[in-house]
Amino acid sequence: MTAPKKLFEINPALDRKALAERFARDTRIQIRDVLTDETAQEIRAILAQHTRWGLAMQAEGSGFEGPQQILAQDMQTPAGQQRAQELAKATHEAAAKGEYAFRYAQHSLVQNVQEGWDPEGPHQLLLEHLNAPEFLDLAREVTGIPELAKADGQATLYAQQHFLNRHVDSHVAEGWRVAYVMNFTAGEWNPNWGGYLNFFDEDGDVVQGFMPRFNSLNMFAVPQAHGVGFVPPFAPVGRYAITGWLRDR
Amino acid sequence: MSDPVNIFAVNDELDISALAETFAAKRRVQICDVLTHETATALRDAMAADTPWGLTMQAGTAAPVDFRVDQLRESSGQAAAEQANRQVHAAAQARQSAFRFARYPMVTAYKEQWDPGGLFDVLLGEINSDPFLDLVRAVTDIPELQRADGQATLFGRQHFLGIHEDIERDEGWRIAYVLNMTVGEWHPDWGGYLVFYDASGNIVEGFAPRFNTLNLFAVPQQHAVTFVPSFAPQGRIAVSGWFRDR
Numbered sequence: 001m002t003a004p005k006k007l008f009e010i011n012p013a014l015d016r017k018a019l020a021e022r023f024a025r026d027t028r029i030q031i032r033d034v035l036t037d038e039t040a041q042e043i044r045a046i047l048a049q050h051t052r053w054g055l056a057m058q059a060e061g062s063g064f065e066g067p068q069q070i071l072a073q074d075m076q077t078p079a080g081q082q083r084a085q086e087l088a089k090a091t092h093e094a095a096a097k098g099e100y101a102f103r104y105a106q107h108s109l110v111q112n113v114q115e116g117w118d119p120e121g122p123h124q125l126l127l128e129h130l131n132a133p134e135f136l137d138l139a140r141e142v143t144g145i146p147e148l149a150k151a152d153g154q155a156t157l158y159a160q161q162h163f164l165n166r167h168v169d170s171h172v173a174e175g176w177r178v179a180y181v182m183n184f185t186a187g188e189w190n191p192n193w194g195g196y197l198n199f200f201d202e203d204g205d206v207v208q209g210f211m212p213r214f215n216s217l218n219m220f221a222v223p224q225a226h227g228v229g230f231v232p233p234f235a236p237v238g239r240y241a242i243t244g245w246l247r248d249r
Numbered sequence: 250m251s252d253p254v255n256i257f258a259v260n261d262e263l264d265i266s267a268l269a270e271t272f273a274a275k276r277r278v279q280i281c282d283v284l285t286h287e288t289a290t291a292l293r294d295a296m297a298a299d300t301p302w303g304l305t306m307q308a309g310t311a312a313p314v315d316f317r318v319d320q321l322r323e324s325s326g327q328a329a330a331e332q333a334n335r336q337v338h339a340a341a342q343a344r345q346s347a348f349r350f351a352r353y354p355m356v357t358a359y360k361e362q363w364d365p366g367g368l369f370d371v372l373l374g375e376i377n378s379d380p381f382l383d384l385v386r387a388v389t390d391i392p393e394l395q396r397a398d399g400q401a402t403l404f405g406r407q408h409f410l411g412i413h414e415d416i417e418r419d420e421g422w423r424i425a426y427v428l429n430m431t432v433g434e435w436h437p438d439w440g441g442y443l444v445f446y447d448a449s450g451n452i453v454e455g456f457a458p459r460f461n462t463l464n465l466f467a468v469p470q471q472h473a474v475t476f477v478p479s480f481a482p483q484g485r486i487a488v489s490g491w492f493r494d495r
Binding site: 030091092093095096097098101161163165166189190191192193194196198200203204205206207208209210211213227229230232233234235236 | 446
């Protein structure tokens with residue numbers, strides 16, 4: 001009898017003290033090889049092969065108020081496809097005007113659990129791992145915020161023509177303290193393929209940009225201006241990630 | 250008869266020592282408001298209105314291919330450009346060296362007398378005049394800089410300059426420059442940033458293409474101009490090239 005496959009295991013070799021020092025200095029960090037290679041590959045396989053993707057889009061000033069979703073089950077219906085086209089057009093027009101907009105493929109772990117999309121599936125286990133002491137302790141130690149109490153999460157895929165425009169998460173009052181992005185990129189990413197997590201200063205210059213590197217955990221203190229760079233049409237489908245916020249209540 | 254329009258005068262209020270300190274510390278610097286506002290506006294308006302943009306593309310190990318504007322007006326030129334376009338796409342997809350942008354080769358145009366005494370001949374002369382060379386010498390602390398080449402560039406939708414180092418260049422190329430002549434206010438989400446990478450591929454700094462800003466950086470250094478998305482409403486216009494010590 002073989003042992004059950006592990007799904008999520010923190011790399012025991014991380015130098016947490018050094019990571020904490022860097023986070024304290026920069027208010028952001030990229031932790032490489034954050035999980036054991038075995039479990040990181042398992043999660044990537046789940047995202048690449050066993051995840052039903054919907055779309056998430058927002059287009060400020062377009063008439064579509066706030067973030068919009070097209071769930072996976074609606075992606076094949078004529079109504080869903082028509083709405084996807086309308087939203088794609090609206091995000092294009094908003095971005096052309098410099099308004100806030102985004103467009104990416106999404107599978108919300110939280111919705112999956114709350115709405116019982118797949119009770120036997122791996123996605124709810126992933127959300128449990130993100131809320132387990134092992135992961136939260138790592139986040140608490142590196143950020144120096146012992147109050148971090150829970151994580152939400154969504155799986156994301158930035159395919160060709162996808163982007164997340166520059167914005168500032170101003171949810172601090174609601175207990176959103178730290179944003180995270182765990183990258184599970186297929187293969188080795190190339191800088192020309194975009195999809196970087198970029199941070200901006202007040203003038204709009206980039207002060208740092210994290211390549212979407214397989215098995216890396218990016219964390220940054222909220223609020224700070226950031227975005228995900230546009231993914232060009234020559235990039236392969238492969239920028240998989242799990243992303244969300246760590247909250248203190 | 251009206252006075253000729255002045256298109257180039259270095260701003261005499263720049264804090265040279267502060268700029269030199271930044272350059273010494275980082276090997277790169279942005280000089281905001283590098284020209285007087287009046288001359289920068291005149292240069293930008295002239296470039297935006299009158300440049301006969303061609304195309305330049307490069308894919309993989311092949312040499313760059315250039316198309317002049319008159320070639321792009323003919324179907325044979327369009328077909329060749331389309332083919333080059335596909336090769337750029339394939340090279341970028343395969344992690345190979347690639348670029349694609351509109352340009353006007355100022356040095357070639359000067360040598361071949363495409364437009365004698367025209368805007369770009371005047372501009373090339375100004376870039377090689379002492380007020381500008383002295384500024385760059387002072388900020389970079391390289392007194393040996395002797396001359397500069399230059400090209401006008403326009404990064405429109407789908408254009409980019411993939412990551413590269415400039416190591417294969419001729420000897421004597423010391424400093425690369427980009428003089429941004431963007432029309433209006435450029436939005437961060439429209440790409441076209443001049444970005445610099447560390448050895449692992451993370452971005453360590455990225456300069457927005459800000460009007461009347463001169464970017465200088467020591468060669469070699471891993472850099473790129475990021476992809477301009479299909480929703481960018483305008484092109485990113487600049488003058489770029491290298492300063493040489495011989």
